[in-house]
Amino acid sequence: MKRHLLEAADLDRDDATLVLDTAAQIDQALSGREVKKLPTLRGRTVVNLFYEDSTRTRISFELAAKRLSADVINFSAKGSSVSKGESLKDTALTLEAMGADAVVVRHSSSGAPHRLAGWVRGSVVNAGDGTHEHPTQALLDAYTIRRRLGRLEGVRVAIVGDVLHSRVARSNVGLLHTLGAEVTLVAPPTLLPVGVGSWPAEVSYDLDAVLPKVDVVMMLRVQAERMNASFFPSAREYSRRYGLDARRMGALPDDAIVMHPGPMNRGMEIAADVADSARSTIVEQVANGVSTRMAVLYLLLGGSPQ
Numbered sequence: 001m002k003r004h005l006l007e008a009a010d011l012d013r014d015d016a017t018l019v020l021d022t023a024a025q026i027d028q029a030l031s032g033r034e035v036k037k038l039p040t041l042r043g044r045t046v047v048n049l050f051y052e053d054s055t056r057t058r059i060s061f062e063l064a065a066k067r068l069s070a071d072v073i074n075f076s077a078k079g080s081s082v083s084k085g086e087s088l089k090d091t092a093l094t095l096e097a098m099g100a101d102a103v104v105v106r107h108s109s110s111g112a113p114h115r116l117a118g119w120v121r122g123s124v125v126n127a128g129d130g131t132h133e134h135p136t137q138a139l140l141d142a143y144t145i146r147r148r149l150g151r152l153e154g155v156r157v158a159i160v161g162d163v164l165h166s167r168v169a170r171s172n173v174g175l176l177h178t179l180g181a182e183v184t185l186v187a188p189p190t191l192l193p194v195g196v197g198s199w200p201a202e203v204s205y206d207l208d209a210v211l212p213k214v215d216v217v218m219m220l221r222v223q224a225e226r227m228n229a230s231f232f233p234s235a236r237e238y239s240r241r242y243g244l245d246a247r248r249m250g251a252l253p254d255d256a257i258v259m260h261p262g263p264m265n266r267g268m269e270i271a272a273d274v275a276d277s278a279r280s281t282i283v284e285q286v287a288n289g290v291s292t293r294m295a296v297l298y299l300l301l302g303g304s305p306q
């Protein structure tokens, strides 16, 4: 494993498989235990540095570090010196002076974790940077698919919706490809990034044509907060063409699963009854996020002080 986890490409197939296998071992070790805690990172410090809103990812990293017995510091831009104009670099040097072994960072600027990695001695884990990457989300998604379907090699995955603004889509395309899955991106042309033709994925504009041929459909949130123009005529029109409702779900093969990284716009990209159906892995994805992030922190920081 490399020292930092900044993007899906930091993991080759062996590294990625090691993370998934470690997450499975952690799940097994903790299942049925009343005290869900391992002593592995005792005496190590993990800092969660969140410059952008988050519910799941932030809680998940916090819980993951605590379950490994690390000391955890949660830092959010709101209420810190960042609101007084302190730069990322000065914040990083402060953390460095306090001896952080790992810095988990979420930032609205693509590339911020890369910069940070040049300033601190500890490991940097990207928890989502702008529209760029979100590698631990891709790992927990791969873990969820492998648990549900038993494999990743040859699994057909459709990633549907606002690909343009989605760091989840970027990281998933990279990691799923590394792990041997076949990805099709489905979106209106306005919500696909320039250069998507060079990604290791097929592209389609037609959700109905793709659904019968996939094992996994991963719905993406329409990221209204990142849209400064109008990318589709109306919410209703978007749902009609690209939303997953019960009728469309019926077109999936019998064993296919429905995923969403959250937070969902219920009724927009995914209907409420689909999100709550037996095929949906949305709640499992959240639970799997904790074990996957434990695996990442464990592998990056190692069991004992370096």
Ligand code: NCD
Pocket (backbone or CB within 6 Å): 056, 057, 128, 134, 137, 167, 168, 220, 221, 223, 261, 262, 263
């Ligand atoms: C995603 C994110 O923040 O990139 N959510 C998450 O981490 N679970 C996706 C999104 O915001 O739509």
